[in-house]
Amino acid sequence: MRAVAQDADRTVLRSRSEVLSVGELADRARRVAVALGRRGVSAGDRVALVSGNSIDRVVWMFGIWWLGAVEVSVNVELRGPMLAHVLTDSDPSLIVCQDGLLEQVRDAAVGDVLPMSALTAEPVDRVAREELDAAQRGFGPGELATILYTSGTTGPAKGVMLPRAYFSNLAEVWTDRLGLSADDIGYFPLPFFHVDGHVQLTACLQSGGSMAFRERFSVSEYFTDVSRFGATWATGVGSMLSMLAQAELPEPVPRHLTRLVGAPVPQIAYETFEDRLGIPVLTLFGQTECDGIAMDSAEQRRRGAAGRTHEAIEVQVVDANDRPVPVGETGEILYRPRGPHLTALGYWRRPEATVEAWRNLWFHTGDSGHLDAEGFLYFDGRRTDSFRRRGENISVWELEHSLNLAAGVRECVAIAVRDEHGGEDEIKVFVVPEGEALVLEEFIEHCRKVLPRFAVPRYLTVTDGSEFIRSAGTGVVQKHLLSRDITSPDVMEVPR
CATH class of the missing domain: 3.30.300.30 (ANL, C-terminal domain)
Known part of the structure; x- marks a missing residue:
């Protein structure tokens, strides 16, 4: 709403077939909110969203939030028992599905599934818009916005509850560490149903820039897309960066691409992108529970590290009794926020798991690692199954x-x-x-x-x-x- 007031016509989303302005995103999201309300969805209700990358998916996400409902962000690769668990455990009031995924979702769901194309979203009149926006201003930053399911260790996947201000606050961390501005265009080839997509989009929205995306990652089209969109920064995971480093590299190198962000970063990515092409590679250590526990900046980065600690999150490494270990010694990675709404609220309908994870007032990641004297965090492996x-x-x-x-x-x-x-x-x-x-x-x-x-x-x-x-x-x-x-x-x- 602030971005619309500042410049409703500026671009916020770019796909290969469509460009969406901030004002258009707001208008279409309000339409979805009104249509959901007419179907009986209200603030606090869960809406399961099963969709691949598209502008429509982003519109639906904001429409759910605009109504004050809770987005259950469902991994489109799930099927069978894993998908059934998410759709049952989250207890959604409505399951909304991309048309092409209807068969696998209906096989796993109990109850009706609404195709995204079936929702008739009429233009919102002035009175309805003002009512929606007034209600929006009344929602608190700590209220539940999204449930994202993450792998369990001794049971089914757990729903991570993320508050409304989580995305905005962590987006400020990303903006600061990556030095984002209104001149930046971020390229995102990862799935939108992940927490990274939520935070990166918010960072682009708040910094005045825009996010370009692809429906699905493509090795051969990655740098073509970077050039087409004029991307100044781009993201990827370790396997993606490894495949890109071993593929045919662009000639000439897109000079506007000044940052590659990923985790984990294999050595070949540093050698290819930094040493050969001159593109700085930054890494971060994050989880769904906190997407940016440690993060590089252009000035503070170190090969082999998982990111540098920063002011927003306090990190320590401990032994089996939660006692801090000396610098350089491996133990479990723990963290806690230095401000509100920077981490998850807990696990959906699993109070015991929430208390266990947050024991002794620190969140326990289940990962092993160590810190060096300059605050760089190193990942040494998983402790959980x-x-x-x-x-x-x-x-x-x-x-x-x-x-x-x-x-x-x-x-x-x-x-x-x-x-x-x-x-x-x-x-x-x-x-x-x-x-x-x-x-x-x-x-x-x-x-x-x-x-x-x-x-x-x-x-x-x-x-x-x-x-x-x-x-x-x-x-x-x-x-x-x-x-x-x-x-x-x-x-x-x-x-x-």
């Missing part, structure tokens, strides 16, 4: 639970195999058959049917389970003792 692949967090509990439903399977155990090039995880699964009933081709097809693409295992080993060493009492497999080898004859690489 989850993977990160293609920029997505994967609950190992959910993965194994889904695979154990396959015909002919007695047990599946999944471990991470490090991808040294992309700096992320590949997935290796040990499959224990139920007698002679397992048909490997059918198992692979089951994986593709019930799992999102990023969670489909890359490596399989069929075993009788004799190499599993289990904890006394619990029977939990000691995964750190399992082989990470992917070259032996008993390891099958799943065709892509």
Whole structure:
């Protein structure tokens, strides 16, 4: 609303087929808000939004917020039990879906699913607009705005509750660390349903710049898009940066591109983009619970670090008893905000998990790392049973639970195999058959049917389970003792 008052005609969103001004975004979002209200949605109700990257998706997101309702941001790659869990656990008043995803959503949903194209959104008259805007000014910064699901470690994915001011406050951190201004155009090839999309768009809106985006990441089109949009900064995850660094590089280099932002940053990305092309590479350490715990700036960056700590968030590294460890020593990464509404409110309908994560007045990330004397944070691995692949967090509990439903399977155990090039995880699964009933081709097809693409295992080993060493009492497999080898004859690489 402030941006509209300052300059309603300035561009805020750019796609390959459409440009949207701040004023147009506001008008279309108000239409969605009114139409949702007519369907019985009110402030505080959850609206599940299942959509890929598009201007319409952004309009719907702001329309939900304008009404005071809660956006449940659903990963479009989910299907089967994982998707059903999100759509059930969030208890939405309405499920809204991109038309092309209707089949997979209807298969997983209980109740009606509204195609995005089915909502008739008439122009909003002056009286209705003034009522909407007056209500908007009355919503508090700590009220719930969005629920984003993140991988669980001992159970299904948890809904992370983000307050209304979370995006704006963290966008100020991004703006400061990246030095954003009205002259900047950010290129975003990642999914909008992630927290990064929410924060980056808000940073562009608040700094006076704009955000260009693509429907889906493309190696061959990345720098073409950067040139087409005149992007001054761009984002990516480790696997993306690795693929881009090994692809055919642009000639000439787009001189307007002055910052690449990503995490984790593989060494080849530094060598290619900084050393060869002269484009500074900045990294950040973030989670859905706080998207910018540590973050580089152009003046403060260090290769190999996950970002530099800053004034908004206090970070420390502790031992098993939550006591700070010396500089340079590895422990669990903890953080807490130095101001309100910079972190999540907690986990949706999981008060015990919320209290456990925030014990001793610090949020426990479940990640190992260390700090150096100058405040740079280094990521040393995950302590929790989850993977990160293609920029997505994967609950190992959910993965194994889904695979154990396959015909002919007695047990599946999944471990991470490090991808040294992309700096992320590949997935290796040990499959224990139920007698002679397992048909490997059918198992692979089951994986593709019930799992999102990023969670489909890359490596399989069929075993009788004799190499599993289990904890006394619990029977939990000691995964750190399992082989990470992917070259032996008993390891099958799943065709892509």
